[in-house]
Amino acid sequence: MTGENTQKRIAIFGSTGSIGKQALEVIASNSSLFSVEILTANSNADLLIEQALKFTPNLVVIGDESKYLKVKEALASSHVKVFAGEKALEEAASMDCYDMMLAAIVGFAGLRPTLKAIEAGKPIALANKETLVVAGDIIMQQAVGNRVPLIPVDSEHSAIFQCLVGETRNRIEKVVLTASGGPFLGKKPNFLVNVKRDHALQHPNWTMGAKISIDSATLMNKGLEMIEAKWLFNLKPEQVQVVVHPQSIIHSMVVFEDGSMKAQMGLPDMKLPIQYALAFPQRIPNAFPRYDFRKPNTLTFEEPDLKTFRNLSLATEALFKGGNLPCIMNAANEIAVFAFLRNRIGFLDMTDLIQRTMEKVDFIPNPDLEQYFESDAEARNFAASLIHL
Numbered sequence: 001m002t003g004e005n006t007q008k009r010i011a012i013f014g015s016t017g018s019i020g021k022q023a024l025e026v027i028a029s030n031s032s033l034f035s036v037e038i039l040t041a042n043s044n045a046d047l048l049i050e051q052a053l054k055f056t057p058n059l060v061v062i063g064d065e066s067k068y069l070k071v072k073e074a075l076a077s078s079h080v081k082v083f084a085g086e087k088a089l090e091e092a093a094s095m096d097c098y099d100m101m102l103a104a105i106v107g108f109a110g111l112r113p114t115l116k117a118i119e120a121g122k123p124i125a126l127a128n129k130e131t132l133v134v135a136g137d138i139i140m141q142q143a144v145g146n147r148v149p150l151i152p153v154d155s156e157h158s159a160i161f162q163c164l165v166g167e168t169r170n171r172i173e174k175v176v177l178t179a180s181g182g183p184f185l186g187k188k189p190n191f192l193v194n195v196k197r198d199h200a201l202q203h204p205n206w207t208m209g210a211k212i213s214i215d216s217a218t219l220m221n222k223g224l225e226m227i228e229a230k231w232l233f234n235l236k237p238e239q240v241q242v243v244v245h246p247q248s249i250i251h252s253m254v255v256f257e258d259g260s261m262k263a264q265m266g267l268p269d270m271k272l273p274i275q276y277a278l279a280f281p282q283r284i285p286n287a288f289p290r291y292d293f294r295k296p297n298t299l300t301f302e303e304p305d306l307k308t309f310r311n312l313s314l315a316t317e318a319l320f321k322g323g324n325l326p327c328i329m330n331a332a333n334e335i336a337v338f339a340f341l342r343n344r345i346g347f348l349d350m351t352d353l354i355q356r357t358m359e360k361v362d363f364i365p366n367p368d369l370e371q372y373f374e375s376d377a378e379a380r381n382f383a384a385s386l387i388h389l
């Protein structure tokens with residue numbers, strides 16, 4: 001495929017983040033396949049301007065309205081349109097000028113723009129897992145109703161998705177999500193109690209944004225991913241299993257009804273699932289380093305330590321109970337991680353904060369979208385009140 005007409009026009013929501021930047025690398029290496037039409041950032045105006053000058057999209061959106069003039073002036077001599085504010089994100093998501101959204105905003109903030117894109121019939125390359133954790137039922141219903149494919153970018157879900165290609169008629173017995181275990185694998189609470197932000201941000205296998213790095217250290221990331229998997233692949237909670245695999249070579253597995261197992265493997269590099277989602281159903285050749293089976297290396301597997309990493313137990317509870325509980329948990333977690341990153345609470349306090357919020361906010365078995373927003377706000381307020389944010 002070459003030439004203008006065959007280019008897929010991409011909108012990157014969250015282009016200044018870890019996923020957004022890697023997606024732009026993929027696009028830059030495959031400019032005959034993709035063009036960039038929309039870029040958005042929350043507050044990093046400098047990087048957004050730099051990206052806009054390099055990729056000349058149709059439109060950029062800066063979330064922080066106080067940075068609008070700065071971006072506008074920097075792009076004055078280009079044809080790039082500049083919007084600002086939260087509402088502008090939704091407007092941009094509804095525009096005709098693009099073919100696929102890469103949903104790479106972090107957290108609950110990604111929900112509304114992604115919903116707008118689905119309503120507009122746009123295929124989604126989904127990195128933002130919180131969207132499915134909070135309102136997976138509504139997102140999946142809308143996606144099916146609008147015939148919108150959701151292609152996962154999260155490496156575990158991309159792995160499962162890849163294992164399922166060609167298996168539409170075959171039933172899944174279970175999926176096995178692999179977890180690296182994060183930087184504190186094997187540690188106990190007496191160690192974790194003293195852990196500080198900078199240590200928790202050091203992931204052994206992946207370089208990621210701050211929030212997901214902390215989620216990986218607490219294992220909340222794997223909890224969020226269990227719920228994400230349930231919605232993406234229409235699974236019962238008991239069909240989602242987690243195994244710790246510290247080398248991060250097997251990205252996840254599917255066990256079929258006949259006991260046969262498929263795994264998707266590769267070196268840990270998010271550019272691979274990103275480019276798979278952008279180009280699906282094609283695979284794009286590249287020169288990324290390959291895993292070499294001839295070198296001496298060992299792949300190991302163990303059970304997660306649920307007693308130490310209690311966030312994973314809380315997430316399992318939310319997965320099984322459903323309703324607005326995952327939404328409440330997610331909101332409390334966002335507040336907890338934010339507070340930890342600002343050295344306001346300790347590593348283990350995050351779990352207590354989430355647990356207390358899950359106990360406090362009223363359970364709703366079948367919430368509508370408005371109730372998800374209310375539960376999110378209530379959970380945030382309660383969690384913040386516990387730490388006087």
Ligand code: NAD
Binds near residue numbers: 018020043105
């Ligand atoms: P990041 O913090 O590096 O980047 C987040 C992006 O979202 C930035 O562009 C930022 O400007 C934007 N943003 C943040 N808050 C916003 C708001 N309130 N409104 C509008 N935009 C906002 O995050 P990341 O690591 O790139 O992760 C993005 C998403 O992808 C997360 O949901 C994460 O769980 C998921 N994910 C990331 C990785 C990874 O390797 N980084 C892997 C799997 C899944």
Ligand code: MG
Binds near residue numbers: 155
């Ligand atoms: Mg993941």
